[in-house]
Amino acid sequence: xxxxxxxxxxxxxxxxxxxxxxxxxxxxxxxxxxxxxxxxxxxxxxxxxxxxxxxxxxxxxxxxxxxxxxxxxxxxxxxxxxxxxxxxxxxxxxxxxxxxxxxxxxxxxxxxxxxxxxxxxxxxxxxxxxxxxxxxxxxxxxxxxxxxxxxxxxxxxxxxxxxxxxxxxxxxxxxxxxxxxxxxxxxxxxxxxxxxxxxxxxxxxxxxxxxxxxxxxxxxxxxxxxxxxxxxxxxxxxxxxxxxxxxxxxxxxxxxxxxxxxxxxxxxxxxxxxxxxxxxxxxxxxxxxxxxxxxxxxxxxxxxxxxxxxxxxxxxxxxxxxxxxxxxxxxxxxxxxxxxxxxxxxxxxxxxxxxxxxxxxxxxxxxxxxxxxxxxxxxxxxxxxxxxxxxxxxxxxxxxxxxxxxxxxxxxxxxxxxxxxxxxxxxxxxxxxxxxxxxxxxxxxxxxxxxxxxxxxxxxxxxxxxxxxxxxxxxxxxxxxxxxxxxxxxxxxx
Numbered sequence: 044x045x046x047x048x049x050x051x052x053x054x055x056x057x058x059x060x061x062x063x064x065x066x067x068x069x070x071x072x073x074x075x076x077x078x079x080x081x082x083x084x085x086x087x088x089x090x091x092x093x094x095x096x097x098x099x100x101x102x103x104x105x106x107x108x109x110x111x112x113x114x115x116x117x118x119x120x121x122x123x124x125x126x127x128x129x130x131x132x133x134x135x136x137x138x139x140x141x142x143x144x145x146x147x148x149x150x151x152x153x154x155x156x157x158x159x160x161x162x163x164x165x166x167x168x169x170x171x172x173x174x175x176x177x178x179x180x181x182x183x184x185x186x187x188x189x190x191x192x193x194x195x196x197x198x199x200x201x202x203x204x205x206x207x208x209x210x211x212x213x214x215x216x217x218x219x220x221x222x223x224x225x226x227x228x229x230x231x232x233x234x235x236x237x238x239x240x241x242x243x244x245x246x247x248x249x250x251x252x253x254x255x256x257x258x259x260x261x262x263x264x265x266x267x268x269x270x271x272x273x274x275x276x277x278x279x280x281x282x283x284x285x286x287x288x289x290x291x292x293x294x295x296x297x298x299x300x301x302x303x304x305x306x307x308x309x310x311x312x313x314x315x316x317x318x319x320x321x322x323x324x325x326x327x328x329x330x331x332x333x334x335x336x337x338x339x340x341x342x343x344x345x346x347x348x349x350x351x352x353x354x355x356x357x358x359x360x361x362x363x364x365x366x367x368x369x370x371x372x373x374x375x376x377x378x379x380x381x382x383x384x385x386x387x388x389x390x391x392x393x394x395x396x397x398x399x400x401x402x403x404x405x406x407x408x409x410x411x412x413x414x415x416x417x418x419x420x421x422x423x424x425x426x427x428x429x430x431x432x433x434x435x436x437x438x439x440x441x442x443x444x445x446x447x448x449x450x451x452x453x454x455x456x457x458x459x460x461x462x463x464x465x466x467x468x469x470x471x472x473x474x475x476x477x478x479x480x481x482x483x484x485x486x487x488x489x490x491x492x493x494x495x496x497x498x499x500x501x502x503x504x505x506x507x508x509x510x511x512x513x514x515x516x517x518x519x520x521x522x523x524x525x526x527x528x529x530x531x532x533x534x535x536x537x
Contacts, residue, residue: 080171087140152452158180165191179422182457182507183459192420195453197406204333205330207400210399214316217392219309220311242314242527243281244527244529245529258373261369266360266366268324282316295311301519312383314375316378321367322371329350404417424446427447429446431456433515437498443521446514460501467495469495478498487525
């Protein structure tokens with residue numbers, strides 16, 4: 044498995060800049076932004092001037108095998124190159140840069156090949172934060188706000204709202220039901236009716252007659268944002284939202300005894316959604332607050348602004364985040380309870396987990412066990428023996444997995460297949476008549492969805508699972524058959 048390290052051979056302080064010896068380029072004769080990040084080049088003007096120097100160096104026909112060493116020399120001693128015609132602008136930009144934001148960038152490791160370059164750069168930048176202590180990048184990674192989706196980041200007594208994510212505590216839930224497999228076809232219309240009656244999809248979707256759950260008896264005054272949004276949250280309790288959120292029936296093949304279920308084939312209900320509009324409001328408010336507290340951050344780090352958990356604002360966000368975790372779980376509980384009741388079915392097995400969250404955990408960092416705050420943005424907790432669900436696309440399987448507790452991944456795994464195409468590009472690229480052929484071949488009946496969620500916008504889930512076989516083991520497979528997502532035209536909330 045490829046390994047990316049945020050802390051390499053040596054580190055020295057020179058002219059107020061943190062300098063790290065360049066990583067081997069494995070025979071490459073050029074460099075990119077990731078290489079400059081590894082050298083400790085600050086984001087912003089210095090990074091732009093560095094890339095300009097690299098381009099001009101190559102265009103002028105200089106010895107490309109010397110490029111890494113030449114760049115390293117400028118970073119190490121920029122004052123010595125300010126009068127150099129080729130190197131001067133880069134050197135002066137380094138000298139003008141604010142002090143480095145981290146004296147020794149945190150170590151991190153990457154799983155999977157061919158990841159989106161800017162997502163990798165986002166992970167590298169996150170590990171430059173002074174509060175960062177360790178990180179990991181999952182094989183489903185793609186671009187996000189601040190921290191990439193698929194990014195795992197451990198910090199020291201600090202929480203980063205955008206490293207948690209916009210859809211706080213987005214989660215998966217699967218219930219195995221006592222419905223014979225043949226009924227998936229025989230009772231299709233009744234199953235579809237159950238989904239469409241017992242949850243709602245789309246931006247602002249709600250119930251006129253509110254659902255009941257004990258989460259609404261919790262203290263919603265922990266934050267002014269949760270307090271003012273309680274009514275909205277209650278009306279949206281049990282709804283599924285938009286974007287990549289779904290509710291679907293499918294066949295579930297269990298490989299080993301789990302709970303009361305013996306190995307075999309079953310019908311299961313699978314859902315994916317989070318904390319709806321209230322969670323998004325919490326993220327928006329505290330992200331702006333965090334950015335206001337850290338004006339020193341360069342543009343490239345601005346969305347990684349943090350809140351100290353010793354501060355009133357940090358504690359307030361943490362309480363709001365945890366409430367959103369309970370609320371997201373309640374949404375799924377309502378969906379599954381009402382659908383099972385609607386159909387008169389018993390639940391045989393119940394498994395759930397969430398991502399887009401931060402946890403207080405103990406990990407060994409630099410050889411010392413300590414408490415850290417682990418952000419998993421689009422990443423699944425995968426502690427030893429922990430069950431989780433990793434879905435594919437609407438036409439590819441999802442998996443029930445057991446975590447292996449890999450310490451290098453901060454006991455984390457991917458949360459899905461991961462996108463390979465933007466929503467806008469997908470809408471411009473695909474036509475339903477072609478997509479319908481793919482769905483038919485997979486035996487999937489699509490109730491509703493947008494073109495931005497068709498199977499082809501996602502990575503091959505089997506490749507993602509193969510890239511993380513040291514993180515989780517598969518103990519069951521879910522194959523979607525009846526799929527409901529927000530209708531075409533609904534914008535995503537996450």
